[in-house]
Amino acid sequence: MAMKISELEAHTGVGRHALRYYERQGLLGEVQRTTGNYRDYPESLVKQVQLLKSMQALGFSLTEIRQVLDGLRSSDIDCLDGARLLAEKRQRIEENIRNLREVSRTLHQEQKRLERRAQRHGKRLN
The missing domain is CATH 1.20.5 (Single alpha-helices involved in coiled-coils or other helix-helix interfaces)
Known part of the structure; x- marks a missing residue:
C-alpha cells in the first residue's frame, strides 16, 4: 500500500521538506508517481526513514546511510x-x-x- 507524503510524515515524524531532501539525495530509493503526478511512497519507507533518522542522530554521514539503505533494498547485493x-x-x-x-x-x-x-x-x- 502506498501513501502520500503527509502520511509518511505522520508515521515517521520527519517533515516533508526533509523527506524531499532525502529523496533528492537518493536515500529513499525510487519513488513512484501517480497519474496526477503525486509522489506515492511505499509503506516500507517508514522503517527505512526511521532507520535513517536514527543513524543520522548517531553521527553517520548521508553517504554511509545511503550505503546501508541501498544494501537493505537491493536483492542482488x-x-x-x-x-x-x-x-x-x-x-x-x-x-x-x-x-x-x-x-x-x-x-x-x-x-x-x-x-x-x-x-x-x-x-x-x-
Whole structure:
C-alpha cells in the first residue's frame, strides 16, 4: 500500500521538506508517481526513514546511510559485502554506546558530588 507524503510524515515524524531532501539525495530509493503526478511512497519507507533518522542522530554521514539503505533494498547485493558493511556500522554503534555509557558514568559521578556538596550547604535536590 502506498501513501502520500503527509502520511509518511505522520508515521515517521520527519517533515516533508526533509523527506524531499532525502529523496533528492537518493536515500529513499525510487519513488513512484501517480497519474496526477503525486509522489506515492511505499509503506516500507517508514522503517527505512526511521532507520535513517536514527543513524543520522548517531553521527553517520548521508553517504554511509545511503550505503546501508541501498544494501537493505537491493536483492542482488553480494551477501558477504553486505554483511561486512552492516558489521562495520554495528561496530561503530557499539563504540558510540560505550562512549555514551562512559559519559553517563562521569555525569552521574559529578551529579552525586554536587548533590553532596549542596547537602553540606543545607540545600536539597527536589
